[in-house]
Amino acid sequence: MSLLKVTNLTKKFGKFTALDGVNLELDKGEVLGFIGPNGAGKSTTIRVLLGILKSTGGEVKVFNKDAWQDAVDIHKRVAYVPGDVNLWPNLTGGEVIDLFIKLNGTVNKAKREELIGKFDLDPSKKCRAYSKGNRQKVALVAAFSSDADLFILDEPTSGLDPLMEKVFQECVMDVKRQGKSVLLSSHILSEVEKLCDRVSIIRQGKIIESGTLSELRHLTRTQMLVDTMRPITGLNEMQGIHKIEESKQGVTFQVDTMQIDEVIKHISQFGITRLESAPPTLEDLFMRHYEGAKDTGGVR
Amino acid sequence: MEGNHFAKTAYLSKFILRLDRMRISIWVLSLTFFTLIVPSAFKEMYSSQQERDAMAQTMANPAMTAMTGPADLSNYTLGVMTAHQMLLMTAAVAGLMSILLVARHTRADEEDGRLELLRSLPVGRLSYLNAALLVVTAACVGLALLNGIGLYSLGIESMDLEGSLLYGAALGATGLFFAGVTAVFAQLSESSRGAIGYSIAVLLISYLFRAITDVSSDALSWISPLGWVTKAEVYDDNNWWPIVLMIAASIVLYAAANYLNAIRDLGRGFLASKPGKKHASPFLQSPIGLALRLQKTGIISWAIGMYVLGASYGSVLGDLESFFSQNEMLKQLLQQEEGITMVEQFLPMLMIVISLLATIPPLMAMNKLRGEEKKERIVHLLSRSVSRTELLGAYFIISVMNGFVMISLAALGLWSAGTAVVEGGLSFAMIFGAALSYFPAMLVMIGLAVFLIGFLPKFTGFIWMYVLYSFIVLYLGGLFQFSDWIGRISPFGHVPQAPIEEFSIIPLLLLCLVAGVLAAAGFIGFNKRDIEH
Known part of the structure; x- marks a missing residue:
C-alpha cells in the first residue's frame, strides 16, 4: 500500500x-x-x-x-x-x-x-x-x-x-x-x-x-574523454555516440548509457592511455528529453 | 602609510549619503518641523506674559522638572518656554536618530557581510566607519543649522539669533555625542542589535539620571550628557560651554571608535557574546510559549512605557485647575459640565489617548504572526502537529492579554501618580473603570487584525491607518468640531465617556460582539487560505 x-x-x-x-x-x-x-x-x-x-x-x-x-x-x-x-x-x-x-x-x-x-x-x-x-x-x-x-x-x-x-x-x-x-x-x-x-x-x-534509475537509463548519457596511442577510427559510424570533438588531451564525446559496452570495446583496440568519464547531469537528461522541444515559459 | 587607512572615505560617504538620502531627510525635516510648530502654537495659546506665568506655575513641580529639566521659571518667555518643554525631548530623539543611522552603517553592514565585500576592495581599514560618521556628522550639522535658522526666522521677540543657533547646536551636538557612543558600541558588541541596545541604554540612563539629579542635586546632573542640554539655558543665559563639552566628548568617542576598529578583526567584538542555552526550557516547547518568548522584550518595554505614560499624565492632574483656566485651546477640547471636577472632566480625553496607545502593543503582537509567516518560520510549526487554529489562537490570546495588561498598567500608573498630587486622592475604581471601558474597543481592533490576517494577509498594515484615524478623529475631533458620525467610524467613538457621560453597558457589549465576529471570521479565513510569503 x-x-x-x-x-x-x-x-x-x-x-x-x-x-x-x-x-x-x-x-x-x-x-x-x-x-x-x-x-x-x-x-x-x-x-x-x-x-x-x-x-x-x-x-x-x-x-x-x-x-x-x-x-x-x-x-x-x-x-x-x-x-x-x-x-x-x-x-x-x-x-x-x-x-x-x-x-x-x-x-x-x-x-x-x-x-x-x-x-x-x-x-x-x-x-x-x-x-x-x-x-x-x-x-x-x-x-x-x-x-x-x-x-x-x-x-x-x-x-x-x-x-x-x-x-x-x-x-x-x-x-x-x-x-x-x-x-x-x-x-x-x-x-x-x-x-x-x-x-x-x-x-x-x-x-x-x-x-x-535503471529504467531511466535510456535517457542518460555519459561524457567521456579518451586518449589513445593510435588515432581512433570509426567512432562516427557507431550507434549512440554524440558530440564528438577533438582536443589536445584527446577525443571527447557523449555516449548513450545503453551503448557504453560497445563503445569501450571499440576504442580499446587503439591502446587507451587516458580514460575519463563524467556522470550524466540533470541538464543532459533534460536536454535529451527535450531534444528539439521548445521551452514554454518559466514556472515556479 | 597612515593615510591608507582612510582611502576612499570621501567616496564611501557619498555612497552612504546616496543610500540614506531619504532616511536622513525624513529624520532631519520632521525633527525641524516639530521644533518649529511648537513656538508658533505657544504664541497662539499663551499670548500674554500672565498666561505664560500661570503655565510656569504648573511646571514648578518635581514631576515636571524630572520630565523636561529645570528652567528659569521667573523669566518664562516664549523662548524659555519652548526650550524648557521641547529641547530635551527633541535632543533625545536626535540622539536616537544618530544611534540608528550609525548602527546601520557600522555593525549592521558588518554583520550582514556587506562590509567584508567593501573591505576586499581598495578602501582603507577605517574608511567605512569614518564615512558613516562623516555622513551622520553632516546630518547633525544640517539639523543644527536648519533648527537654529528656522527658529530665528519665526520672528518671535524672545527668540533671538544667538539663542536660536544655540537651540539648534544643542540638538546637533546631542546627535554627534550619540553617534560617537554608537560608533564605540559598534566596535564592542558583536551584533547590531547589541550595538543599538547598549546605545539606547546609554540614552535612557542619561535621561533617567538627569531626571533624578535635576530634582535632587542639580550639580550631579552635569554627569549626564542630556543634563548638558538643559544646562545650555537656551534663550535665557545662552551658555555655550555645554555644547563645547559635548563636541569635545564626541571627538573623544570618534577617536576611541577608530582606535578600537583598528585593533580588532572584522566580524569580532570586544564583548564576546556568551554561549546561549543548549536546551529549550519546557516553557518554550509550545506554540504559545514560542510566541511569548519571541515578543518578551517588546512586551516588557511596552509595559514599562505604558506605566510611565500613565504616571506622567497622573503627575500633572494636581495642577489641572490652574492649567485649564489659562489654556484656551484645551478648554475648547473639553466639554464643560457642571458638578464635575476638572480631573473627572479631563479623564475621558486622557483615556482616549492612553487606550489608543495601549492598542499598539496588542496589534503588534497579533501582526507578529503575519511577520513570522512572511519570514517562512511558521512553516516549521505547521509542518509539525500544530493546527492553524492552535497557532492563530496562541497569538490571539497573547494579543488580548497584552491589551488588558497594557491598559491596566497605564491606569495603575495614572492612579498611583495622580492620587499623590490631587487633593483628597483619586478613586482607583473610577480610574480603572474608565480605562477598562475602552477594552472592548481594543478588542474590535484586535478582531479586525485577526480578520485581516485570515482573509487579506497582504493588507495587515491597514490596521495602523485605522488606529491613526481613530487618534486624529477622537483626540482632535473636539477641536475641529467634527460631526459625530466621523468619530463613530472608530470603535473608540462608541465608548461612553465615563464619568462625564452616563455609563451604559450596551455599546460595550455590542463592541465585544463585533470583535468576536471579526475574530471568528479571521480564524475561518486562516484555516482556508494558503500560507504565503
Whole structure:
C-alpha cells in the first residue's frame, strides 16, 4: 500500500499554473527522488503535501488521509526539512531543536545528542550567527531525531559540505533500514542516484519521467574523454555516440548509457592511455528529453 | 602609510549619503518641523506674559522638572518656554536618530557581510566607519543649522539669533555625542542589535539620571550628557560651554571608535557574546510559549512605557485647575459640565489617548504572526502537529492579554501618580473603570487584525491607518468640531465617556460582539487560505 499518493494535482496562483496534473507515489520503506530544476514545482508540491498550500484540483493522500483536511494528524508521523531554513535569530540552535522535536511528539534525547555530534553543530549559538549550512543542520537534527514514518526533505544538502553530505546520506540510509519512507527533492542527479530507489522528474509543473534509475537509463548519457596511442577510427559510424570533438588531451564525446559496452570495446583496440568519464547531469537528461522541444515559459 | 587607512572615505560617504538620502531627510525635516510648530502654537495659546506665568506655575513641580529639566521659571518667555518643554525631548530623539543611522552603517553592514565585500576592495581599514560618521556628522550639522535658522526666522521677540543657533547646536551636538557612543558600541558588541541596545541604554540612563539629579542635586546632573542640554539655558543665559563639552566628548568617542576598529578583526567584538542555552526550557516547547518568548522584550518595554505614560499624565492632574483656566485651546477640547471636577472632566480625553496607545502593543503582537509567516518560520510549526487554529489562537490570546495588561498598567500608573498630587486622592475604581471601558474597543481592533490576517494577509498594515484615524478623529475631533458620525467610524467613538457621560453597558457589549465576529471570521479565513510569503 502506498504511503503517499498524489493524483492529478494541480495548483494555480491566480492565473498562473504552478502544478499541472502531478502524479506521485511513495511506498513504505522506499526512498523517492523528486528531481527537477529550480522553479519546476518541487517545493510547491511539497507544500501541498504538508497542507501549507491548498490544492486547486486533484487528490493528495498521505497515510491514506487527506493532506489538507487531516494535516495535523498526518504531521504527527512526518518530519520535514525545508530547502530554505529560516530560524528565529534570538533563539539558540539547541532551543530550536528541542522545540521542533517536542512539536513532533516524540522525544529521544540520546538520538538528539548523537546527531548534534555527528553533524558537528554547536547548539549553544544563536541562530542569527549560523550559516545556511548550520541552519540546515538544525532542521536535519530535529527531523532525524524524531520518530516519523515519512521524511520529506526539500533540497536538504544545498548548504552542506561534502563531509556533512555524507553524514546526511548515512542518516537517510539509516531510516530506510528502519522501514521508513523518504521523499528527497533535489536538483542534483548524482545525489539522488546514491540514495533513491525510484525517481520522479518534474519540469514546469509536470512530471515528465518516473521510474527506477535503471529504467531511466535510456535517457542518460555519459561524457567521456579518451586518449589513445593510435588515432581512433570509426567512432562516427557507431550507434549512440554524440558530440564528438577533438582536443589536445584527446577525443571527447557523449555516449548513450545503453551503448557504453560497445563503445569501450571499440576504442580499446587503439591502446587507451587516458580514460575519463563524467556522470550524466540533470541538464543532459533534460536536454535529451527535450531534444528539439521548445521551452514554454518559466514556472515556479 | 597612515593615510591608507582612510582611502576612499570621501567616496564611501557619498555612497552612504546616496543610500540614506531619504532616511536622513525624513529624520532631519520632521525633527525641524516639530521644533518649529511648537513656538508658533505657544504664541497662539499663551499670548500674554500672565498666561505664560500661570503655565510656569504648573511646571514648578518635581514631576515636571524630572520630565523636561529645570528652567528659569521667573523669566518664562516664549523662548524659555519652548526650550524648557521641547529641547530635551527633541535632543533625545536626535540622539536616537544618530544611534540608528550609525548602527546601520557600522555593525549592521558588518554583520550582514556587506562590509567584508567593501573591505576586499581598495578602501582603507577605517574608511567605512569614518564615512558613516562623516555622513551622520553632516546630518547633525544640517539639523543644527536648519533648527537654529528656522527658529530665528519665526520672528518671535524672545527668540533671538544667538539663542536660536544655540537651540539648534544643542540638538546637533546631542546627535554627534550619540553617534560617537554608537560608533564605540559598534566596535564592542558583536551584533547590531547589541550595538543599538547598549546605545539606547546609554540614552535612557542619561535621561533617567538627569531626571533624578535635576530634582535632587542639580550639580550631579552635569554627569549626564542630556543634563548638558538643559544646562545650555537656551534663550535665557545662552551658555555655550555645554555644547563645547559635548563636541569635545564626541571627538573623544570618534577617536576611541577608530582606535578600537583598528585593533580588532572584522566580524569580532570586544564583548564576546556568551554561549546561549543548549536546551529549550519546557516553557518554550509550545506554540504559545514560542510566541511569548519571541515578543518578551517588546512586551516588557511596552509595559514599562505604558506605566510611565500613565504616571506622567497622573503627575500633572494636581495642577489641572490652574492649567485649564489659562489654556484656551484645551478648554475648547473639553466639554464643560457642571458638578464635575476638572480631573473627572479631563479623564475621558486622557483615556482616549492612553487606550489608543495601549492598542499598539496588542496589534503588534497579533501582526507578529503575519511577520513570522512572511519570514517562512511558521512553516516549521505547521509542518509539525500544530493546527492553524492552535497557532492563530496562541497569538490571539497573547494579543488580548497584552491589551488588558497594557491598559491596566497605564491606569495603575495614572492612579498611583495622580492620587499623590490631587487633593483628597483619586478613586482607583473610577480610574480603572474608565480605562477598562475602552477594552472592548481594543478588542474590535484586535478582531479586525485577526480578520485581516485570515482573509487579506497582504493588507495587515491597514490596521495602523485605522488606529491613526481613530487618534486624529477622537483626540482632535473636539477641536475641529467634527460631526459625530466621523468619530463613530472608530470603535473608540462608541465608548461612553465615563464619568462625564452616563455609563451604559450596551455599546460595550455590542463592541465585544463585533470583535468576536471579526475574530471568528479571521480564524475561518486562516484555516482556508494558503500560507504565503
